[in-house]
Structures are given as structure tokens and as C-alpha cells.
Amino acid sequence: MIHGLEPVPLRELQALGSAREWEFAGQLDELPSLTPVRGSIQAEHRGNILEVSGSAHTIVCLCCDRCLNQFNRKLSTDASELIWLGDSEAKEAMAEEGLDVSSINGLVECLDPRGSFEPERWVFEQLSLQMPAVNFCGDGCPGMPQSADQELSASPTPAADPRWEALLSLRLDPDEDSEVTRD
Numbered sequence: 297m298i299h300g301l302e303p304v305p306l307r308e309l310q311a312l313g314s315a316r317e318w319e320f321a322g323q324l325d326e327l328p329s330l331t332p333v334r335g336s337i338q339a340e341h342r343g344n345i346l347e348v349s350g351s352a353h354t355i356v357c358l359c360c361d362r363c364l365n366q367f368n369r370k371l372s373t374d375a376s377e378l379i380w381l382g383d384s385e386a387k388e389a390m391a392e393e394g395l396d397v398s399s400i401n402g403l404v405e406c407l408d409p410r411g412s413f414e415p416e417r418w419v420f421e422q423l424s425l426q427m428p429a430v431n432f433c434g435d436g437c438p439g440m441p442q443s444a445d446q447e448l449s450a451s452p453t454p455a456a457d458p459r460w461e462a463l464l465s466l467r468l469d470p471d472e473d474s475e476v477t478r479d
Contacts, residue, residue, distance in 0.1 A: 303413065309340070345378050441457045
């Protein structure tokens with residue numbers, strides 16, 4: 297847990313009457329990183345809406361989906377979000393506030409107005425959205441590990457990395473007849 301990013305009751309943010317700011321540096325429990333997550337958050341209670349903005353950055357270690365080598369990737373976010381304080385089904389109240397819930401930039405998140413805002417959770421979610429869907433170490437990726445024998449012949453031989461053996465076993469032997477006979 298990052299010190300200073302403890303949950304804050306929304307009533308406390310409302311009573312503040314202005315934006316609350318957090319500067320932070322530390323490790324997120326749910327996002328292992330090589331460097332501390334550093335950044336700042338600003339949250340302001342505006343009646344039925346919580347306006348949150350902030351930036352954060354860190355470096356994480358990922359495993360390439362192609363070659364299985366580990367590589368480092370910088371994650372950074374600079375985000376702002378409006379969070380509805382109330383029932384997620386209150387479309388009429390949102391419309392009164394001038395908010396279009398059906399637009400792409402509409403309100404997605406809702407919080408109970410009697411609940412709390414969790415700045416650490418918000419930072420985790422924003423950084424998680426920056427994680428790549430496919431981990432690829434770069435243009436110099438060697439691809440699936442192969443031994444010299446595998447490069448020269450088409451017959452499956454043990455892989456340099458045992459994690460690839462299951463995939464190699466799925467390859468068809470070119471000498472086998474692959475036709476299916478019908479009776």
C-alpha cells in the first residue's frame with residue numbers, strides 16, 4: 297500500500313469545499329513494479345460528481361508472449377475522470393447535470409455518496425489500463441526458441457525451452473499421411 301493514499305470518505309471531500317491533492321511514491325500491492333509508482337492525484341467533490349485527475353508512472357517487468365524473455369516497460373498515465381455519486385440507474389439525474397451517459401466519454405463509474413474514494417485503487421486502475429494486451433519485447437524479438445537441429449529439419453526435436461514442448465508436439469509429422477479415409 298502506498299502511504300498517504302488511504303481511502304477518503306466522500307463526505308470529507310465534500311466538506312473540504314475544494315480539490316484535495318495527493319503526491320505519492322510507493323509500491324502498489326496489486327501491480328508489482330521495478331520502480332516505485334510516482335505521481336499525483338487531484339479529487340474534487342462537485343455535488344453529484346467526483347472529478348478526479350492525475351498522473352502516475354512506473355516501470356514493470358513483463359514476459360514476452362513470443363520468446364518468453366523478460367523485458368521492462370514503462371507505464372504512465374495522465375487521466376481525468378468524472379465519477380457519478382449515486383445510483384447508476386439515475387439517468388434522469390445525470391441528464392439534469394448535463395451529462396450524457398450514452399456518449400463514449402460519459403460516466404462509467406459510480407460510487408455510493410455515503411462511501412469512500414480510494415485514490416490507490418484509482419491509480420491501480422489507470423495504470424492497469426496502460427498494460428499491453430499482447431506482451432512483445434520489440435522488433436529484435438527472436439521469436440520461439442529453436443535449437444540448430446530444429447532450424448535444419450522439419451521433425452520435432454526437444455525445444456531449447458521445455459515450455460514450448462507442448463506446442464511442438466502439436467506439429468504434424470510431414471511423413472505421416474494426414475488424409476482421412478471414409479468407409
